[in-house]
Amino acid sequence: MSxxxxxxxxxxxxxxxxxxxxxxxxNLPTEADRDLRRxxxxxxxxxxxxxxxxxxxxxxxxxxTSG
Amino acid sequence: xxxxxxxxxxxxVRFSNETRYGGGVLEINKEELVKxxxxxxxxxxxDLDVAxxxxxxxxxxLRDAVEPRVKVAGPGCLFPGILGPVExxxxxxxxxxxxxxVMLSAEYVPTILSGTxxxxxxxxxxxxxxxxxxxxGSTINVILMINLVDGVTELEAHGAMQxxxxxxxQRLATTTIEKAPDDIEVFELSKTDPSLPRIVYVAAASITWxxxxxxxxxxxxxxxxxxxxxxxxxxxxxxxxxxxxxxxxGSRPTTWSxxxxxxxxxxxxxxxxxxxxxxVILQRTRFETEFGKQVTAAxxxxxxxxxxxxxxxxxxxxxxxxxxxDMMLTVQACERKGIKTVFMTPEWGGKNGxxxxxxxxxxxxxxxxxxxxxxxxVMMPKPEKVIGVGNCQSVQLYAxxxxxxxxxxxxxxxxFCLLDGVDCLGRLxxxxxxx
Numbered sequence: 001m002s003x004x005x006x007x008x009x010x011x012x013x014x015x016x017x018x019x020x021x022x023x024x025x026x027n028l029p030t031e032a033d034r035d036l037r038r039x040x041x042x043x044x045x046x047x048x049x050x051x052x053x054x055x056x057x058x059x060x061x062x063x064x065t066s067g
Numbered sequence: 068x069x070x071x072x073x074x075x076x077x078x079x080v081r082f083s084n085e086t087r088y089g090g091g092v093l094e095i096n097k098e099e100l101v102k103x104x105x106x107x108x109x110x111x112x113x114d115l116d117v118a119x120x121x122x123x124x125x126x127x128x129l130r131d132a133v134e135p136r137v138k139v140a141g142p143g144c145l146f147p148g149i150l151g152p153v154e155x156x157x158x159x160x161x162x163x164x165x166x167x168x169v170m171l172s173a174e175y176v177p178t179i180l181s182g183t184x185x186x187x188x189x190x191x192x193x194x195x196x197x198x199x200x201x202x203x204g205s206t207i208n209v210i211l212m213i214n215l216v217d218g219v220t221e222l223e224a225h226g227a228m229q230x231x232x233x234x235x236x237q238r239l240a241t242t243t244i245e246k247a248p249d250d251i252e253v254f255e256l257s258k259t260d261p262s263l264p265r266i267v268y269v270a271a272a273s274i275t276w277x278x279x280x281x282x283x284x285x286x287x288x289x290x291x292x293x294x295x296x297x298x299x300x301x302x303x304x305x306x307x308x309x310x311x312x313x314x315x316x317g318s319r320p321t322t323w324s325x326x327x328x329x330x331x332x333x334x335x336x337x338x339x340x341x342x343x344x345x346x347v348i349l350q351r352t353r354f355e356t357e358f359g360k361q362v363t364a365a366x367x368x369x370x371x372x373x374x375x376x377x378x379x380x381x382x383x384x385x386x387x388x389x390x391x392x393d394m395m396l397t398v399q400a401c402e403r404k405g406i407k408t409v410f411m412t413p414e415w416g417g418k419n420g421x422x423x424x425x426x427x428x429x430x431x432x433x434x435x436x437x438x439x440x441x442x443x444x445v446m447m448p449k450p451e452k453v454i455g456v457g458n459c460q461s462v463q464l465y466a467x468x469x470x471x472x473x474x475x476x477x478x479x480x481x482x483f484c485l486l487d488g489v490d491c492l493g494r495l496x497x498x499x500x501x502x
Binding site: 017 | 277389426428
């Protein structure tokens with residue numbers, strides 16, 4: 001839902017997994033779910049350290065497999 | 068595919084010792100119908116009452132409403148997949164009782180106690196302001212009140228309550244068999260003048276993916292991970308689309324609304340006159356990712372283009388902001404393929420109409436029709452009579468909500484507390500003033 005966040009003029013937007021579970025994926029094995037969560041949170045923490053001018057999208061370095 | 072609908076007007080409903088129809092009067096043998104409902108061992112007790120427009124009656128613990136209709140000729144039955152085997156419907160002849168509904172006021176012991184998958188109920192007032200916000204303030208309503216036995220699962224509860232409701236409605240409609248109707252209307256997508264604009268109706272259906280029933284069923288099958296489905300408009304008139312009757316919340320259209328869909332009826336009546344009606348795309352919405360929303364938008368718009376649509380009329384069900392985004396992306400995808408799209412939707416806007424009316428917007432959405440805000444307070448004055456199953460001294464409309472005392476005066480925070488209180492399918496009974 002990053003385009004909705006863009007429209008709301010949110011400064012820093014991180015792409016998450018799904019509306020019901022933005023920071024993980026219960027369909028993945030536990031290990032892979034933990035790696036995914038770590039990647040989304042790390043992306044968020046690095047986004048906080050970046051200067052931005054207006055809405056900026058940050059995409060974690062992972063592949064989202066859930067539709 | 069030609070569907071004839073024969074209408075029998077009902078001006079009065081009475082309880083008597085025989086179930087029959089004549090001269091605009093529907094007589095109901097209460098014992099016979101209670102016995103019919105109790106054939107299902109999942110139903111513990113049943114009773115009936117009737118409410119008339121204008122009287123100071125409040126009906127509570129409502130789950131659904133349905134119009135009495137029965138198939139008298141042609142393939143299949145009303146509510147295929149539920150009242151009979153799955154067979155493609157939309158042809159033949161139906162009888163309907165007009166001006167009367169069967170309403171379901173039901174109780175069971177729920178196992179889901181919180182969240183959006185939990186059961187809910189709606190209210191209907193037969194007089195005053197609230198009566199004008201739902202279709203059922205102006206119909207005579209036969210209220211079927213049932214209690215289920217303990218130990219039914221949520222999905223069984225839906226099935227038992229729905230079956231009871233539909234069986235009673237169909238039984239009432241059978242009283243018209245071999246009688247002369249007051250009116251006959253024929254619905255058919257016949258060949259038309261090729262110069263007429265070609266129109267598709269996109270009926271978007273918000274799905275509760277985490278619920279035992281997804282919220283909407285096609286031929287009795289709950290729709291889940293589905294891409295758009297092409298339907299003949301007559302199938303709706305035969306009850307091919309039904310709902311989860313555990314959910315009485317007014318943001319979900321009743322079975323009554325799905326079998327008398329305002330936009331479909333108008334497009335069918337204008338077919339061959341002002342336009343050519345190509346068909347209905349039933350679009351599953353409320354995907355959990357933006358990716359899913361983009362896919363359903365692409366698929367719907369491509370289906371409409373393949374059908375040769377010049378224009379689309381679209382509606383959406385539920386007050387979900389999530390599913391609103393699917394629809395906006397669909398409008399965008401259709402407009403980008405050169406198909407003019409009108410989007411009819413209820414809006415937010417807050418108590419006074421000065422808050423954001425829409426949660427998401429695309430520049431291509433240049434033609435929209437508001438079917439009214441669902442966020443306004445609804446005044447509920449003191450009634451003279453309360454109808455509902457079991458103890459009605461206090462009612463809770465949805466899990467976690469406060470209790471209301473039906474016999475007293477109170478204020479409801481939104482029109483979705485009323486059964487069919489949100490205009491999702493474009494019946495357009497509300498108006499507004501510029502100020």
